[in-house]
Amino acid sequence: MPDTAPGPSVPTHCPYCALQCGTRLGHGTRGTVAEPSDFPVNDGRLCQKGWTAPALLDVPDRLRHPLVRDADGRLLPADWDTALDTVAARLLRIRDEHGPDALAVFGGGGLTNEKAYLLGKFARLALGSGQIDYNGRFCMSSAAAAGTAAFGLDRGLPFPVRDLGAADAILLAGANPAETMPPLMRHLEGADLIVVDPRRTRTAERAALHLQPVPGTDLALALGLLHIAVTDGWCDKEYVQRRTTGFDAAWRRAVAWWPERVERVTGVPVAEQRAAVETLGRARRAYVLTGRGAEQHSKGTDTAAAFINLALALGLPGVMGSGYGCLTGQGNGQGGREHGQKADQLPGYRMITDPAARAHVAGVWGTDPDTLPGPGRSAYELLDALGTDGGPRALLVFGSNPAVSAPHAAHVCDRLASLDLLVVADFVPSETARTADVVLPVAQWAEEEGTMTNLEGRVLRRRRLHAPPDGVRTDLEVLHGLAVRLGQPADRFPTSPRRVFEELRRASRGGKADYSGISYARLDAGEALHWPCPDTPDGDPHPGTPRLFLDRFAHPDGRARFAEVDHRDPAETPDADHPLYATTGRVLAHYQSGAQTRRVAELNDAAPGPFVEIHPDTAERAGLREGDTARVTSARGSTVARVRLVGSMRTDTVFVPFHYPGPGRANLITGTALDPRSRMPEFKVCAVRIEPGTAAT
Ligand SMILES: Nc1nc2c(c(=O)[nH]1)N[C@H]1C(S)=C(S)[C@@H](COP(=O)(O)OP(=O)(O)OC[C@H]3O[C@@H](n4cnc5c(=O)[nH]c(N)nc54)[C@H](O)[C@@H]3O)O[C@H]1N2
Ligand SMILES: Nc1nc2c(c(=O)[nH]1)N[C@H]1C(S)=C(S)[C@@H](COP(=O)(O)OP(=O)(O)OC[C@H]3O[C@@H](n4cnc5c(=O)[nH]c(N)nc54)[C@H](O)[C@@H]3O)O[C@H]1N2
Ligand code: SF4
Numbered sequence: 289m290p291d292t293a294p295g296p297s298v299p300t301h302c303p304y305c306a307l308q309c310g311t312r313l314g315h316g317t318r319g320t321v322a323e324p325s326d327f328p329v330n331d332g333r334l335c336q337k338g339w340t341a342p343a344l345l346d347v348p349d350r351l352r353h354p355l356v357r358d359a360d361g362r363l364l365p366a367d368w369d370t371a372l373d374t375v376a377a378r379l380l381r382i383r384d385e386h387g388p389d390a391l392a393v394f395g396g397g398g399l400t401n402e403k404a405y406l407l408g409k410f411a412r413l414a415l416g417s418g419q420i421d422y423n424g425r426f427c428m429s430s431a432a433a434a435g436t437a438a439f440g441l442d443r444g445l446p447f448p449v450r451d452l453g454a455a456d457a458i459l460l461a462g463a464n465p466a467e468t469m470p471p472l473m474r475h476l477e478g479a480d481l482i483v484v485d486p487r488r489t490r491t492a493e494r495a496a497l498h499l500q501p502v503p504g505t506d507l508a509l510a511l512g513l514l515h516i517a518v519t520d521g522w523c524d525k526e527y528v529q530r531r532t533t534g535f536d537a538a539w540r541r542a543v544a545w546w547p548e549r550v551e552r553v554t555g556v557p558v559a560e561q562r563a564a565v566e567t568l569g570r571a572r573r574a575y576v577l578t579g580r581g582a583e584q585h586s587k588g589t590d591t592a593a594a595f596i597n598l599a600l601a602l603g604l605p606g607v608m609g610s611g612y613g614c615l616t617g618q619g620n621g622q623g624g625r626e627h628g629q630k631a632d633q634l635p636g637y638r639m640i641t642d643p644a645a646r647a648h649v650a651g652v653w654g655t656d657p658d659t660l661p662g663p664g665r666s667a668y669e670l671l672d673a674l675g676t677d678g679g680p681r682a683l684l685v686f687g688s689n690p691a692v693s694a695p696h697a698a699h700v701c702d703r704l705a706s707l708d709l710l711v712v713a714d715f716v717p718s719e720t721a722r723t724a725d726v727v728l729p730v731a732q733w734a735e736e737e738g739t740m741t742n743l744e745g746r747v748l749r750r751r752r753l754h755a756p757p758d759g760v761r762t763d764l765e766v767l768h769g770l771a772v773r774l775g776q777p778a779d780r781f782p783t784s785p786r787r788v789f790e791e792l793r794r795a796s797r798g799g800k801a802d803y804s805g806i807s808y809a810r811l812d813a814g815e816a817l818h819w820p821c822p823d824t825p826d827g828d829p830h831p832g833t834p835r836l837f838l839d840r841f842a843h844p845d846g847r848a849r850f851a852e853v854d855h856r857d858p859a860e861t862p863d864a865d866h867p868l869y870a871t872t873g874r875v876l877a878h879y880q881s882g883a884q885t886r887r888v889a890e891l892n893d894a895a896p897g898p899f900v901e902i903h904p905d906t907a908e909r910a911g912l913r914e915g916d917t918a919r920v921t922s923a924r925g926s927t928v929a930r931v932r933l934v935g936s937m938r939t940d941t942v943f944v945p946f947h948y949p950g951p952g953r954a955n956l957i958t959g960t961a962l963d964p965r966s967r968m969p970e971f972k973v974c975a976v977r978i979e980p981g982t983a984a985t
């Protein structure tokens with residue numbers, strides 16, 4: 289039985305995923321407790337991670353003082369002045385010798401809006417470097433690129449989550465919310481659910497229809513569904529004519545994807561393709577939603593675009609009660625991409641190459657636009673360049689654990705090890721932190737104030753329950769301390785989240801993601817504010833924009849654009865040496881690289897170590913039985929995991945979750961192919977062989 293909080297409690301939000309379930313935190317008889325609140329996305333529910341989140345606040349190996357590596361390679365405790373002086377002195381030396389782009393920053397989509405904003409400003413002003421990107425590049429960048437191209441604006445869900453509850457049909461391509469956002473499932477209950485996933489997931493089990501394609505073939509499938517929509521008469525011609533452009537070019541490609549050809553490529557039977565389109569076509573209200581399964585591919589942007597094409601042909605986006613959306617993943621996966629920690633962007637979702645954007649942001653920052661650096665490398669390209677000729681020689685990591693979560697992780701660890709300086713700010717000794725030269729212990733969710741933006745573009749207040757432990761500083765204080773030591777005026781890097789938010793409002797004013805009308809006071813008063821929410825100095829406050837595109841899309845002509853896309857193979861397909869597909873993803877109990885959830889006993893007990901899901905016939909051919917240790921090998925390397933026989937798996941595919949460290953890392957096998965537009969890595973498909981292995985130590 290969960291403990292209950294007898295005393296006053298603080299309304300806030302879960303520290304993990306983008307659903308940002310509402311919780312109330314209080315001090316119970318057995319320590320800090322979280323209880324669900326009746327916030328619209330979770331309606332009084334939490335998943336196991338949400339219930340157990342308070343345990344994060346005092347995990348046994350919580351970082352409580354800075355660590356600095358000594359001449360013998362040992363990470364030893366240091367006081368804050370020593371740690372920050374060391375970092376600043378080494379940054380300055382590297383910059384003197386190699387120039388500002390030798391200094392790089394890697395951020396995270398779990399950081400509050402205030403932190404994401406100040407981190408971008410820190411890189412561009414205090415370091416003077418363009419080399420900043422973040423783990424969101426690994427997450428939703430393909431859907432963001434496709435959404436921007438189609439609609440002129442990227443907001444994961446351009447409608448509130450609750451709208452899904454009234455849908456008649458929903459197509460979920462490559463998402464497993466029953467494990468990744470359990471309270472969301474309630475909003476999907478009323479609809480005929482069509483799930484596209486190579487695995488029969490818990491979500492697929494609850495679907496009216498489960499299409500089980502070969503990994504990496506969603507683009508062919510989406511083209512085929514568009515083909516059927518047109519040839520079977522489900523296309524909304526009036527909508528296409530009135531609200532879109534580019535249909536003819538998209539159709540030129542889709543016409544070649546007749547159902548039998550699609551079945552040959554994807555393995556999805558013609559009858560199931562037809563049933564899916566008919567279910568969507570007959571529905572009065574319908575949604576097409578994509579997740580990482582469709583997006584984390586070297587053609588993720590085109591795949592998301594192909595699903596958007598289908599939604600447009602059916603007349604769904606920008607219509608009340610229907611639409612297209614991407615289920616953004618991290619706690620601040622939406623806000624984290626709007627405030628300038630992405631290599632090519634400035635706050636307000638402005639492009640860093642746009643002279644007007646540079647002038648506006650430079651004005652807010654009190655600097656000359658010409659001094660702002662240009663775009664830097666994307667996340668994987670940045671990690672790949674570390675320590676190379678012309679690449680960064682120092683890296684500061686805030687809110688990511690790339691030693692576990694980056695593709696081709698063994699190579700990434702080599703690159704990290706080749707740096708002159710690696711600095712990690714974290715509250716636990718993550719696998720990346722353990723390899724750092726300096727580790728800075730920071731406060732976490734319930735110990736500090738801030739704002740987050742959830743998957744529906746709603747800006748939320750994260751509130752503090754109690755002060756951080758002694759010896760720990762907030763990320764904003766760390767950035768301030770470093771900026772001052774790098775010669776910045778102290779007031780340029782405020783430590784008060786409220787002051788940073790006030791500046792963020794001004795920096796975002798007039799941008800696509802306009803927060804200028806949002807304030808802590810309005811959020812504290814309980815207003816539900818979705819961006820864009822411009823300020824209105826002379827009129828009533830802007831109510832925010834829960835639903836985008838109802839009148840017009842964000843392109844100058846007000847129309848959505850079909851994309852001309854065609855199918856192509858993944859970077860790697862099975863061959864004699866590597867005869868199987870491997871795909872990767874998540875399980876309910878763990879979050880991301882597992883740095884946090886592996887430290888929560890109840891969660892770790894639920895999913896204690898690395899495993900590989902495999903069909904019994906495939907396992908038998910490889911000489912493997914339930915519980916055996918297997919070695920899964922790709923062209924990059926091997927991962928070691930316990931065999932879990934799953935009768936519903938495709939016989940050509942194995943599945944490895946990516947939450948585990950060491951030799952059980954899924955990312956020891958994933959490849960480095962990137963989407964040409966979004967620079968998203970191909971996490972969801974590579975070619976492998978599987979054989980008996982020895983247990984990981
Ligand atoms: N429990 C838990 N919840 C989380 C997270 C977590 O780590 N743990 N992380 C959060 C974050 S940051 C994110 S991004 C979201 C991700 O949320 P999801 O997108 O739901 O998560 P994944 O498990 O990565 O991928 C979803 C599904 O894609 C399938 N898949 C694999 N390859 C393919 C393919 O080629 N095509 C298709 N159609 N499907 C494929 C996988 O079998 C998997 O079931 O979850 C968020 N919530
Ligand atoms: N094979 C494979 N790899 C994947 C994926 C996949 O599906 N398959 N998915 C990718 C996706 S979608 C994502 S989002 C990434 C995520 O992978 P990571 O970027 O590694 O994400 P986390 O494990 O959440 O790491 C966050 C780290 O920052 C710390 N942290 C949390 N909050 C804060 C904060 O406020 N400040 C500071 N300073 N630190 C903080 C945590 O303790 C943790 O150590 O993984 C990607 N990697
Ligand atoms: S669904 Fe996401 S936000 Fe909600 S309780 Fe679970 S991890 Fe937290």
Ligand SMILES: [Mo]
Binds near residue numbers: 426427428617618
């Ligand atoms: Mo993600």
